Each structure stands twice: as structure tokens, then as C-alpha cells.
Amino acid sequence: MATEAELKAAGDKYVPKDYDPALYKLRHSLAHVLAQAVVEKFPQAKPTIGPPIEFGFYYDFDLDVNPTEGDLEWISNRMRQIIKGKHPFKVREISADEGRVLFKDNPYKLDLIDGLTKGQDEYGNASTDAPTLTVYQQDTFTDLCRGPHVGTTGDLDPKGFKIQQVTGSYWRGKSDNKMLKRFHATAWASGEDLKAHLARLEEAERRDHRKLGRELDLFANEAVFGSGFPMLLPKGATIRRILETFITEYERRAGYQHVFTPDIAKKELYKISGHWDHYKDSMFPPMDMGEGGSDDEELCLRPMCCPHHIQVYKSKARSYRDLPIRIAELGNMYRFERSGVVGGLSRVRCMTLNDAHLFVRPDQVKDEIAGVIRLMKRAYADLGITEYRFRLSKHDPLNPDPKKRDKYVDNPAMWESSIQMLRDVLTESGVPFFEADGEAAFYGPKIDVQVKDVMGREETLSTIQADQHLPSQFALEYKDSDDTPKRPVMIHRGVISTMERMMSYLIELYAGAFPVWLAPVQVAIVPIGDRHFEFAQKLADALLDKDFRVDADLSAKRMNAKIRDAQLQKIPYILVIGDKEMEANAVAVRLRTGEDLGAKPVPEFVALLEQANRSRTLKLVP
Structure with a gap:
């Protein structure tokens, strides 16, 4: 004893x-x-x-x-x-x-x-x-x-x-x-x-994206759709569209080529990639297309885009001069999350990932990953994300639980070299990081960017993965300078996560008060009386022509009620129009915070709005 x-x-x-x-x-x-x-x-x-x-x-x-x-x-x-x-x-x-x-x-x-x-x-x-x-x-x-x-x-x-x-x-x-x-x-x-x-x-509780999503008319969950399939309402769809434009513009300038690939493929594709063996519990069941003839096949909703982007790479012969090749897509993916964990926008069963795969020579790996880190930092700065840290996520070969140990591909030399690649990049980039066992993808290690929520809990928002496994599975090649075939390294990366998870995170980060450039409605126009409606509508039309997002409240409510409604909807600028404003071609500018900026000529306010929108500032007054 x-x-x-x-x-x-x-x-x-x-x-x-x-x-x-x-x-x-x-x-x-x-x-x-x-x-x-x-x-x-x-x-x-x-x-x-x-x-x-x-x-x-x-x-x-x-x-x-x-x-x-x-x-x-x-x-x-x-x-x-x-x-x-x-x-x-x-x-x-x-x-x-x-x-x-x-x-x-x-x-x-x-x-x-x-x-x-x-x-x-x-x-x-x-x-x-x-x-x-x-x-x-x-x-x-x-x-x-x-x-x-x-x-x-x-x-x-x-x-x-x-x-x-x-x-x-x-x-x-x-x-x-x-x-x-x-x-x-x-x-x-x-x-x-x-x-x-x-x-x-x-x-x-005040920042809960599910609560704010209802109050701000951003999204809804309908039982008839099933668990994990949220519906974006017009304002939520506007935010998503802006985020998509935002990240694709950054990617285009960084040399990415955008593609569209199918949301569905034969099960054979995922058997080659290894997703069927390592990930099938998180995939929707295959669809049996019948027996005999051309329909004798099983189709799967994709859980990842990587096998599809590999087919883009394989669509033509590649030379060492072509690399790096950066393929990007806002890709729809489907994962069979348990019904008990799905909710809001943070855990869903159908998602759109800001996805990209880079096919590079071994000598390009470090520079390309460092470029992804720089791109991620710029995107985070514009979005106002400041609290995050880097995690080097590794496999777990010494775990006593065989299920946790054996869920990774068995190739010790590949794991060792891929982990060292990522470790070197993080060290040379000068970013602090920590290492964690058991957090890798089944085919390789990754750099995870961990962000904190208001409770201090961490979640992965962005990821960069070094992969030598899938290129081997699909026999990817390029012709080197001596005309011999060589195998590329594949870098998987998602800069701003899925559109759904990023939206849920930003709703809570901003407590629903989006910065001007990302706000679904940027300007609320409040005419005091019926005689001010025509001026208000013309101003709204002029701002819409400049591609600003405007809501003119021409209802019968009293002025204070209209202002209160706009503040509850967290609209950045509230423009009050009365007799004096009409006579002076001006607007009385109020902020959603309650601050009163006083009367401003319409051109001056438009200039303020353009500056706030163009600079992607987090401030209401640049």
C-alpha cells in the first residue's frame, strides 16, 4: 500500500x-x-x-x-x-x-x-x-x-x-x-x-454574437434548415460580401490566382487524399448515385478544398519557373459537426473558407510562409484584431492513447522535416510562438493563430500548414532546371478563417458596432418632419450613388425615436435634417455613441465618410 x-x-x-x-x-x-x-x-x-x-x-x-x-x-x-x-x-x-x-x-x-x-x-x-x-x-x-x-x-x-x-x-x-x-x-x-x-x-453576454445577430438582423437559424445551417439576412450578407472583397483584393495583390471548384466529388478523391480514412467521421455520408452505367459512383460533399486545388495544379504540366503557384478560393465546405456543438455562426455544418494552397519548391517554403504571415498581420490590423499568438501545432507520436497517436500519417521523417520548416520560419520571422502536441492536421504540422474571446478562451482563427504528404499521395511534380521531375511542397493557409467564424468573432469583438468600412448600414438619415423627406431622400440617393450604405427613415416616428432606433442598430453616423439644414445644404451629424458633431455642410460630411471608409479606420472621426 x-x-x-x-x-x-x-x-x-x-x-x-x-x-x-x-x-x-x-x-x-x-x-x-x-x-x-x-x-x-x-x-x-x-x-x-x-x-x-x-x-x-x-x-x-x-x-x-x-x-x-x-x-x-x-x-x-x-x-x-x-x-x-x-x-x-x-x-x-x-x-x-x-x-x-x-x-x-x-x-x-x-x-x-x-x-x-x-x-x-x-x-x-x-x-x-x-x-x-x-x-x-x-x-x-x-x-x-x-x-x-x-x-x-x-x-x-x-x-x-x-x-x-x-x-x-x-x-x-x-x-x-x-x-x-x-x-x-x-x-x-x-x-x-x-x-x-x-x-x-x-x-x-452583452457581446454574444447569437444575441446580437438577432437584435441587429444579421442572421437567423431556422429549424426547417436543420442544425448548423444559419441563414444570413441582408445586413449579415452585406458584411460577408465586404469581407470577401477585402480578402480577395489582398490576395490578388499578393499574386494569388482565384478559382472555383466543385463542392462535391467522387469518394475516390478523398480516399486518395486520406480524408476518407482520417476524417470520414466528420464528413456527410456519401451519396450513392445508383447501380450500373455512368451513375455507378459515390459522391461526397467536400470537407476540405485541398484535394480540389491539387486538381487545379495537375491540370497542366509545371516547370520550376512556374513556382510558386498560389491558388485561392472562397470555398464552400461541409462538415458533419455533432448537433450538440453547432450554434450561431461559430460552429456550423456548411461554411465558406478563405482558402488557399501554395505549391512551392523546397527552397521557397520559408519565404512563402513568411509572406502568408505578413498578409495575415495586415488583414488583422485592418480588422482591429490585436490579441493573438502563434502556435506550432505538432503530431503526438508518444501519446499512450493509440487513437490519438495513430490519427496522423505514419512518416516520421516527413513530420520531422515539416515541423522544422515551420519552426525555422517562425523563428526567422521574429514572432513569439509556443509548441503544442496533438494539434496538427493528419497530414502535417501547422502554424495556428490563436485569438482570445472576452472570456479569455483561445480559438484558432488562421492557419498555415506545411504538407509533404498530399503531394506524394497525388504524385505531384514539376520539371526542375535539369529537366528532372521534382515534388513540390504544398502550403495550406486560411488567413481570415471561414466567413461564418470570422463574422461571429468580429460581431463579439466590436460588440456589434462595426467600423465604418464594414458596417452593414453606414449612415442613417433622420428627417424631422414630412417637409424634410424629399431632401432626405435626395441625399440618400446621392450617397448610394457613391456606393455608401444608407438608410433614410421616412416613417411617422418622432425624431428622438428614429435616432434611438439608429443607435440601437449601431449605425455609425446619424444625420438629422430640419429646416436649418435644408436651407444650408447641411446635416446635423450625430454618432452612434451619442456624440454630437454639430451641423456640417453635406460635402464636408461626404469627405469625412469617404476618408473613414477608404482608410478602414476603427474610429468614427478619422
Whole structure:
């Protein structure tokens, strides 16, 4: 039997990668404190599991009553009493038989014990861990647990947690099991940290792109389309069109050639590329076109554009003088995301990627990737994206889980040389970066650009991949200077991600208040009375002729209501027109922020609007 110190040290290995160990321990410990309080309040409750999660923890209970707000307040107060008791977290090793006696009245703990002895983790998945069973006890509560925990409940801040809600959850996530009560809580090292987190939650709710998408008439999700297929409304479509023009202009100036390729192809194409073997779980099922004749084939909606762009490269013979070849497309792709994770614009099943593939000689790889990084930085600067960092995403050949280890193509020499290529480019470009195992594409490593949302969570927005695998799969060649065939390196890159994900990110970044050049409506014209309508309409027509986006409010609403509507729609400029303005051929300019710029001659305002639009400034007054 291991000593208590050894058992506690062994528990440290269960802290997930990239999770702060101190936060993990205190959240895990608070989960046990909550379980004690819940069982004291509801003696019939049967605890199941209670792990730390991103911003706190949850604990599931078999409980046949619905806790009230008063119950949750009682549980929170009781947790604070337990914390102040400074009870030590004691651990000891037990045998399976001892555990079955200890938890004889809890079928969920018995299920866990049976699974652990068969080499499964607490979720019923295969595990390589040895089946060592341990229990932790604080005060009067004992739980089957592998740890780790803080030393005593006194190490927890009684003001550092908040029970947020109770929801339903099936045991082990299977709908044929019993529905449990899941207690959700957020937990932090101090009360001040908790307050800061709650403020971030409030800000995140204010910026939520799904909420703003409804309020600003940008997009809608219709049940009849199915999950993951959002519909862009006119204003959302306008933003997307501007983004597409924005990035294609940058690409054209950087020497990219734009193409259109089919959204669908024979399954054979994806078997050659390897997507069918490595990615088919994320693809829609093939369409069987019938038996016999020319229709005897299976067609697939594409999950990626790379096999299609390879066909563009193969459409003619290539010389070393032709390279680099930069092929770009706003490509539609289809991925079978699980219904539980799709939502809004950030996770969808049909998407349009700002995609490109560069076919280069080995001696061109570094310069071309450095060029992509420069292009990405310029695009980010125009969009106002400033908080991001670079990640070198590698494969994971040493992962003990064979599923995670074997999902990558088996070519150690290729992986080593491709990783070194990207590492050299990042180093020579002078950009700070970090490395991460298990984040690569199945065919090669990549540079991922990680951006933060308001909650501080990171997501990949842009990616650059070095690929020596697909050129080999498709036997790509070019004739070198000595007339011998050589194989190009393929660089996959997406500068501004998919149109859907970029829109969702920008909606939250700007909190719906888009900069002038990207705003779906740039100018709202508000005539005070009916006699000002004609002037307002002529001004709107003149601005439309200059390709500005204008909305003249000729409704019967009062002036203040029209101004308020324009501010709620976050329109950058609001032009009020009355008798004085008509006489002087001027407009009273207000900003959506409420600032009043006063009366300006129409030509002066047009010049201001042109400058703001042309410069892509993030300011309303350049």
C-alpha cells in the first residue's frame, strides 16, 4: 500500500495539460465540499462524479427533487461553514471489495469501481492507468476519488465560488441512463477573482454574437434548415460580401490566382487524399448515385478544398519557373459537426473558407510562409484584431492513447522535416510562438493563430500548414532546371478563417458596432418632419450613388425615436435634417455613441465618410 504522501503526489498527474494546477485542485476540492453540503441538505441524494471544468466545476447527483433558490442558498452557506472548519483532505488506498462495502448504497460508485477494475476511466472509456482505488475524506464526507486536492478546506476562499444553476444530465452522457441533477458552479482563488469572472460573463453576454445577430438582423437559424445551417439576412450578407472583397483584393495583390471548384466529388478523391480514412467521421455520408452505367459512383460533399486545388495544379504540366503557384478560393465546405456543438455562426455544418494552397519548391517554403504571415498581420490590423499568438501545432507520436497517436500519417521523417520548416520560419520571422502536441492536421504540422474571446478562451482563427504528404499521395511534380521531375511542397493557409467564424468573432469583438468600412448600414438619415423627406431622400440617393450604405427613415416616428432606433442598430453616423439644414445644404451629424458633431455642410460630411471608409479606420472621426 502506498503512503498518503505518495497517493497525493500520484493524483497530481491527473491535472489536464494547460490547466492551472492550483485552480484545478481548489475546484476539485470545492466539488467535494458541495457534495457534502448537498448530501446534508438532501440525505437521499446519491453523489456520482464532480470534476473541475473550464471556469469551475460541476457535480452530478441522483436526486428526485428540484432544488429551489432557497436550497441553493442553504447549500452555499453550508459550504462556507465547511471551508471555515479547515478540515484536512485525507486519502487512502482501498481494495475493490472494500469499496463495494463502503459504497454499497450507491450504484453509481459501484459502477465506477467495476469500471476501474476493468481498465476504464470514470466515463467508461478505456484507460491505461493502473486500477488503484483511492478515497478522499474531508469532515464527514468520503468520496471515491483519484485527486488531487488542496491540503485542507481552509485553503479555499469562502467568497471565491458561486453556484450558478442546476440542470439535467444523463449518467455518463447516455440518454438510456437515468437523468441526474447537475450542480454547476464557478470557482476561483479569491472573491476578487470571482467578481472579475462574473464581470467577464456579463460582458460576454452583452457581446454574444447569437444575441446580437438577432437584435441587429444579421442572421437567423431556422429549424426547417436543420442544425448548423444559419441563414444570413441582408445586413449579415452585406458584411460577408465586404469581407470577401477585402480578402480577395489582398490576395490578388499578393499574386494569388482565384478559382472555383466543385463542392462535391467522387469518394475516390478523398480516399486518395486520406480524408476518407482520417476524417470520414466528420464528413456527410456519401451519396450513392445508383447501380450500373455512368451513375455507378459515390459522391461526397467536400470537407476540405485541398484535394480540389491539387486538381487545379495537375491540370497542366509545371516547370520550376512556374513556382510558386498560389491558388485561392472562397470555398464552400461541409462538415458533419455533432448537433450538440453547432450554434450561431461559430460552429456550423456548411461554411465558406478563405482558402488557399501554395505549391512551392523546397527552397521557397520559408519565404512563402513568411509572406502568408505578413498578409495575415495586415488583414488583422485592418480588422482591429490585436490579441493573438502563434502556435506550432505538432503530431503526438508518444501519446499512450493509440487513437490519438495513430490519427496522423505514419512518416516520421516527413513530420520531422515539416515541423522544422515551420519552426525555422517562425523563428526567422521574429514572432513569439509556443509548441503544442496533438494539434496538427493528419497530414502535417501547422502554424495556428490563436485569438482570445472576452472570456479569455483561445480559438484558432488562421492557419498555415506545411504538407509533404498530399503531394506524394497525388504524385505531384514539376520539371526542375535539369529537366528532372521534382515534388513540390504544398502550403495550406486560411488567413481570415471561414466567413461564418470570422463574422461571429468580429460581431463579439466590436460588440456589434462595426467600423465604418464594414458596417452593414453606414449612415442613417433622420428627417424631422414630412417637409424634410424629399431632401432626405435626395441625399440618400446621392450617397448610394457613391456606393455608401444608407438608410433614410421616412416613417411617422418622432425624431428622438428614429435616432434611438439608429443607435440601437449601431449605425455609425446619424444625420438629422430640419429646416436649418435644408436651407444650408447641411446635416446635423450625430454618432452612434451619442456624440454630437454639430451641423456640417453635406460635402464636408461626404469627405469625412469617404476618408473613414477608404482608410478602414476603427474610429468614427478619422
